[in-house]
Amino acid sequence: MDICFTSTCLRVFSPNGSDEMEELINGLVACLSLVNLVACFSGVFLGTIVGVLPGLGPAATMALCLPLTLSFSPATGIIVLAGIWFGAMYGGSTTSILMNLPGEAASVITCIDGYQLGRKGRAGAALAIVAVGSFVAGTIGIIGLQIFAPILGTVALYFGPAEYLSIVVVAFVLLSNLATESVRRSSIMLGLGLWLSSIGISPMDGVTRFTFGLTDMTLGISFVPIVMGLLGVAEILNISMETYIEPVLTKVRFKELYPNKEEMRRSIGPIVRGSFLGFFMGLIPSCGFISTFISYSLEMRLSKTPKAFGTGMVEGIAGPESANNSSVMGAMIPFLTLGLAFSAPSAILLAALRMHDVEPGPLLFLNNSDVFWTFVAAMYVGNIMLLILNLPLVGFFARIALVKPKILIPIVCTLCLVGSYAVRNSFFDVWVMIISGVIGYFFRKWKYPPIPLVIGMILGPITENNFRKSLKIFRDDWFQFFDRPLAVIFLSIALAVIAYKIFVYLKGRSAPSGVNDF
Amino acid sequence: MTRKDFNGEVILKWVLFILGVYIIAGALKLGVGTIGEPGPGCFPLIGGAVILISDIFLLLEGRRDTERLFRSRNELKIFIIMAFAFSLWIIAMPLLGYVIITFLGTASISKVLKLEGWLKPLLLGVGTTLFIYLLFGYLFYIDLPKGFLS
Numbered sequence: 001m002d003i004c005f006t007s008t009c010l011r012v013f014s015p016n017g018s019d020e021m022e023e024l025i026n027g028l029v030a031c032l033s034l035v036n037l038v039a040c041f042s043g044v045f046l047g048t049i050v051g052v053l054p055g056l057g058p059a060a061t062m063a064l065c066l067p068l069t070l071s072f073s074p075a076t077g078i079i080v081l082a083g084i085w086f087g088a089m090y091g092g093s094t095t096s097i098l099m100n101l102p103g104e105a106a107s108v109i110t111c112i113d114g115y116q117l118g119r120k121g122r123a124g125a126a127l128a129i130v131a132v133g134s135f136v137a138g139t140i141g142i143i144g145l146q147i148f149a150p151i152l153g154t155v156a157l158y159f160g161p162a163e164y165l166s167i168v169v170v171a172f173v174l175l176s177n178l179a180t181e182s183v184r185r186s187s188i189m190l191g192l193g194l195w196l197s198s199i200g201i202s203p204m205d206g207v208t209r210f211t212f213g214l215t216d217m218t219l220g221i222s223f224v225p226i227v228m229g230l231l232g233v234a235e236i237l238n239i240s241m242e243t244y245i246e247p248v249l250t251k252v253r254f255k256e257l258y259p260n261k262e263e264m265r266r267s268i269g270p271i272v273r274g275s276f277l278g279f280f281m282g283l284i285p286s287c288g289f290i291s292t293f294i295s296y297s298l299e300m301r302l303s304k305t306p307k308a309f310g311t312g313m314v315e316g317i318a319g320p321e322s323a324n325n326s327s328v329m330g331a332m333i334p335f336l337t338l339g340l341a342f343s344a345p346s347a348i349l350l351a352a353l354r355m356h357d358v359e360p361g362p363l364l365f366l367n368n369s370d371v372f373w374t375f376v377a378a379m380y381v382g383n384i385m386l387l388i389l390n391l392p393l394v395g396f397f398a399r400i401a402l403v404k405p406k407i408l409i410p411i412v413c414t415l416c417l418v419g420s421y422a423v424r425n426s427f428f429d430v431w432v433m434i435i436s437g438v439i440g441y442f443f444r445k446w447k448y449p450p451i452p453l454v455i456g457m458i459l460g461p462i463t464e465n466n467f468r469k470s471l472k473i474f475r476d477d478w479f480q481f482f483d484r485p486l487a488v489i490f491l492s493i494a495l496a497v498i499a500y501k502i503f504v505y506l507k508g509r510s511a512p513s514g515v516n517d518f
Numbered sequence: 519m520t521r522k523d524f525n526g527e528v529i530l531k532w533v534l535f536i537l538g539v540y541i542i543a544g545a546l547k548l549g550v551g552t553i554g555e556p557g558p559g560c561f562p563l564i565g566g567a568v569i570l571i572s573d574i575f576l577l578l579e580g581r582r583d584t585e586r587l588f589r590s591r592n593e594l595k596i597f598i599i600m601a602f603a604f605s606l607w608i609i610a611m612p613l614l615g616y617v618i619i620t621f622l623g624t625a626s627i628s629k630v631l632k633l634e635g636w637l638k639p640l641l642l643g644v645g646t647t648l649f650i651y652l653l654f655g656y657l658f659y660i661d662l663p664k665g666f667l668s
Contacts, residue, residue, distance in 0.1 A: 071658045184572045184579075188534060191568030195541055198565065202558040209558060210544055237600055240631060241593040406631035407638075410624040411646050413600075417607055417623075418616065418650055422660045427608050434604045441597070445587050446527045456565075464561040475554030 027373030043083020051091020051103045058088035059344035060232035067422035074356035075374040085345045093130045109292045113316030125259035130321045131390045137275035137322035138383040141329025152337040156362040161469035166490035171285035173494040185448045193456020216428035225420040225433035230450040233437025270319030278323030282330020285342035295323035347458040534573045541566030615665025620647045
């Protein structure tokens, strides 16, 4: 490819976006290096396997691979990790359709109509629609990322501590109130995450906090073993104790992977709607996951035959799976542009970039724009790879789901143990992983969600930093805070959500009956 | 498959209560500073307060139906063995090295999970050890303890 010629042409035809196009082309050239191509393929391939396997989710797998990515450049590292995340969204639908077994939590909704389509002999068509829908949604998501991220990154240069603090507060409030069953339990986990993040040396004072006199604790508790423990080891312990029931696999031949014209026509609208819905919901803290449910509800409302949902409606899989995939890209925007992660996978990406001494946020576009554009280009390439992988190899991936836990669990256990050691070559981290895994098992059984703890831990330092700075800045005149309109808006949103929750709680208490878990 | 689990979650709630109190006490000892000049204990105080206040609401909630931690003795046995195996892995690794401990650990865990025969666990142990060596030691040059083999 002649870069000079292409970029010159682009300047003529798109003068305003020519710099970005040039950067994207440079990113594409960097992405097409052998190392990055192999990294991209490895990530999406592993991610698809992880998506197919129930239990070990993308976050735990990304945490496991994090120490390995440190050997590479920052761009290569996040390509692998993001590939795992993206691939898992593709893979989760395979077992949903073929076995009525969601590989990922986000693919639960696909089981409803996907499996029924399989029972009607249309599993191949369903898989093809999901793959194509995921590809389209992924492309729309990446385009959205490419357009919005640099803009938001530029705007974020004007953000001060007050804005960052208020965004984080909104994220915490939404996380506790929207994405989980119990506000109280989520709040406890969030508080635990914030406390754990403060262990070690205080960055602003140099004082040691809650180290219990242990030298290892002085460096703080590493985020990666905690994630591996809570999301990986706890899940392994849970699966070890479950009685294994071999799933029945619906067989699909390659030549059956064709939806008919009617199915394609019906899936176009849901794919487009799901793509945009998922992308914008991915931007909102903790809402990426629920985008699939909202998409399903939306398609049901728009359908002329809503009662047919649940019996094998193409719209019931096309929309949610598209939302699922594009929400991944939406969720990347806050993490890349603001340095704030609102989900476990993006928290790991954030940790990965920091370990590479690349600080995500507005300065990413000034100091390390090559990392961003290589990453964007790799996502385009990865999206194509996933489409190619997921159709002809669907039988192979489905068979992976048939691997018995008694074979898989010992391998995953060993990987977790070695992986957590490899983060800092420290046995202390392995102990942290095991203890958090055991405690995580108890939390899981008693419905204490682990994600708020993970988010609290990764956002804790930035929250404290901005909190203390804000207090210092506004100590002389608190009314100056109202000169920061964005901060006021975000905090108002947080207060509104809290007020609404209190209102619902009080209304529930005064009603004769009703479920009310505040 | 639920029953009132008094001994389980209530204990956790009280542990969280004590933890919340401990964190707040520790934060106050560190010094929370003033509103204009927050000290090192200020942020942990917030974390501790969130835990304590939310936990008080949970304690006031009282009992609720919860899933049993272990539905049978066999589950409890597996849990204890797995936790013990993990701990033993860490303790024995510096002495035996990752090669031997990975082989033994993988084979043992697969037997605990009732993988049939002895050949399969042994092959699984060998395969996993080789995979770990290739991935961590050979491809990524991550230095793993070799124990007496070093």
